[in-house]
Amino acid sequence: MVEIVKVERVWLNSADVMRYLNISHDVLDRLRREAKIRYYKPFGDKIVFYKKSEIDEIIQKGRVI
DSSP states (O other), X not given: OOOOOOOOOXXXXXXXXXXXXXXXHHHXXXXXXXXXXXXXXXXXXXXXXXXXXXXXXXXXXXXXX
């Protein structure tokens, strides 16, 4: 019997974040410029990564009750 293990992704690229938050590329760029979303560039300026847990924290901080 083969056991299937679900692996939670830790890092997301820009396309993943846009899909996850249902936002456009322009909105994502604005969030980065305004320092409202933390991002990482481990390989220079070309590739941008986001930590999924930090994206989830941003969502939680916007909670309205």
